[in-house]
Amino acid sequence: MATYIELMxxxxQLMAEAEQVRQKxxxxxxxxIRQKMETYGLTAQDIGGAAAPRKRSTGAKGKSAVKYRGPNGETWSGGRGRKPRWVQEALKAGKKIEDFAV
Structure with missing residues (x-):
């Protein structure tokens, strides 16, 4: 009978092999799909997708564009999550976020 460690x-190994087969x-x-789209002259919009074909993500995401710049050159994209401290302090001081728009 195999041990727990051997089975793990x-x-x-099987999970790694399964992922390789899945990727292929x-x-x-x-x-x-790309060949059929070309054959029939279809676009991503025709099938309910994005306007331009996207490459599959490798997991790394690019940085968002800067939308706000602070008084000392700090930047913020205005994305999800907590606001940077400089934004929080400026808002508490009565400033508006629009004052920092780039």
């Missing part, structure tokens, strides 16, 4: 190593299948599906 085997499971990890995804690549084949995407190639097939």
């Amino acid at each position: 190593e085997k499971a990890q 299948e995804i690549d084949a599906v995407i190639a097939d």
Whole structure:
């Protein structure tokens, strides 16, 4: 009978192999879809997608564009989450966020 550690190593190997097979299948599906779109003259908008084809993400995301600049050169994109301290302090001081728009 196999030990727990041996079974866990085997499971990890199988998961890695499954992910490789999944990625190959995804690549084949995407190639097939692109070929059919070209054949029929379809765009991403025609099938309810984005206006321009996007590449699959590798996990890393780019930085958002700067929308606000603070009095000491600090920047903020205005995205989700907590506001930077300089924004919070400016708002408490009675300033408006629009005062810092780039």
